[in-house]
Amino acid sequence: MQWNRRNIMLIILSVLLLISLIYLNQPGTRWVETFSAADSEPFGGKAVHVLLEEQAGGEVTSSFKTLYELTSSPDSLTGNLLIIASYMGLTPEDWTALKTYVEAGHTVLIASRSIGDTARKELGLEWNNLIGLSPDSLIRGKFNEPEVEVSFNRKGYPVKNFRLPGSAVLQYLEADSSAWHKVWARNEEGKIVFMEYPMGKGQLFISPNPQLLTNVYCLDTAVNGFSAGLLSVFPRGEDIVHIEYYQLGRGKSQSRMRFILSEAPLKWAWFLTLFTLFIFVFFEARRRQRIIPLTKPVRNTSLEFTQTLGQLYYTARHDHQKLIAKRINYFYQHVARRYHIFLKSVDEDQVAQLAQLSGKDPEKLNRLIRVVRQADENQGLDDAFLKELEELLYWFYQGRTSSK
Template identity: 25%
Template sequence: MKGLRAYLIIGGALLIVYLIAEFNRPKPIDWTVSLSSKDKIPYGTYILQDRLNDIFPGDTIVPYRQPVYNVIADDSIKQSSYVIICHDIELSKPDYNQLEKYLKQGNDVFIAAEDFGTLFEKNLSITTDAENYFKFTRDYGMPVSFVSPYLDPKKTYTAGKGMGDIYFSKFDTTKAVVLGKDIKHKANFIKYAFGKGSLYLLANPKFFSNYSLLKPQGAAYAAAALSFIKSTKKITWDQYYTQGSEENDSPMRVFLSHPELEWAYYIAIFSLLIFVLYEIKRRQRIIPVIEPLGNSTLEFVNVVGQLYYEKRNNDNIAKKQVLYLLTYLRDEYHLKTNKLDKEFTETLTAKLGLDPDFANDFVEFLHYINVQDHINDKELIHLNKLIEQFYIQSR
């Protein structure tokens, strides 16, 4: 027991010394783009949240940490404006349908994001891209301006750190109204009309960050952009797409969000583990030998293979192979697999270093399998060989 006591004392002393050193160590600047109202880091939105009453005087600001569908289902926000500021947004189909219904009822929605997700791209033909700028604009930011009779179109705004470099590379010019552009005359702020309501889309959410709002031009741009929202008694302010749902705020999650406490927690767990192993070694009894279970994996594979062979359901096997492959491409390489077109083929070739001719044949055959109602043995074997060749080339 004396040895254990000495170990605990030394371990505790080392832990205290480490925590003191960590507490007093200068912290590097965190440039994470969180856009969270809780964060005081450069790309948080703590200042914006704190000054909302100055931007919307007399309005009630109600924060929500739920998906769009759940928020709009709340009858209390039927007459309001909805603001979402995040790095990227991916709405589900029910979310999008509910949002469209909310707009047609005469409400305004303002979304600032660098990527608007699949449904906005599909329904509104929206895609975004980044400018290829020189060092000057990388250091000081891309100058941007508004296109509005109520604002000076010659006045430009910059906030530094490359802000303003995102623009809409594609949008429906017959339906969208351009409200803002960059110095290269590329649209970065547009409006769509839905019945009596308006959908405002801005491609540079960093202008609402702490770093931007500490700059006079950045603060002026953010206030001017939000001023397009019509005056209502209530502003619904999204926090779900930057902080997640409220269920994520468990005590352990909050505890581990602080690096010092996280390290203390892991050191304590490590110390406890050493203590437990030490005690087990002292008191361990003879463990009887138990024969391991036989490996029946091969037998299982043979049985499953035999079942598929007897059913001869080539269509099911081929389509599952394609489905698993596309899932792998989405998870591992973040590719959009909803369209097996030329753009998808070029992206696949560039990211995985495939032979272009092979990539074209491969993608065309995947599309062929998806649209066929009957797959014969020869086609199934050819698909399997193509997939094997794909994995070989992508290594």
């Protein structure tokens, strides 16, 4: 493949531009709620898993299946469950599977701003926002957030009060006055921010503020005490399964392309490959001009003839007879071919006819004929004679006219 200078410069400039864009678009802090155990950004859940392993002492794993899939799979689910999501939409099948699992003697903690109509109506719950704050105001420092006092009342322990930023407890719960739920934490206005529903042999815990179980708050000394209190509901020594499906979906897809795009170096390598292929196709797909063949210059036969004669003179300079014979023979052939006059037996009528047809001076033409005759008789064939013969032949060939 042939590359001209313009194409090479365009490719180099394009690669430099792409590198500049990559450098200038380095990802900053992402304030996006993922709650993922693999995410170390502010609203990821990596610190939550570390805190759980320290407090509960069991193994903490992640799952990307629904509650219905987990409880109905052949592999029996034995651990307690942690579900963190911005907004959950439990289907009736998921809710039924969850109740059955809790009643069998397991502990489930749900931290979400909604759980779906079926579960909400059966539990008699409503989610509400604090006045002036909303879930869209989670980026701390972007607003003048007030502090909220929250009291944590764990059974068997004294009441503990926390001064939390408003962004940590954006929502609260309103529950029907039913005796079958327990309140673990309230804000300064008496609103519920953490509660328990005993079901059979197990317990279902609900928090309306999933942001409490993220890196930014679990690492904040003003908040992590309250976050640790939420996670303390899990019995020690038992395994915990973090269900990430309700926030990330099938996040652990085995697709090769998804894996490539999930890793920053592989993603940029993929984009660079596509960009290079695009540049290649762009320049190679254009119609290319057919290569113009090199044409040889027109041969100068007169020059070649002169060079041949010169070489002949050089190689035969001591043998004038052969050279003179060739020159005279060529002269006879030229006159016969052009003027149809045969000079082997020359007479005055032929010379006059040749002078008339060629337009040459009769006197000088007679001189040429005499020299030719002398050459035929091999008389005085020296260098001077050869020079005179050539001068007369040159005169005859120069400026000759066409025969009529």
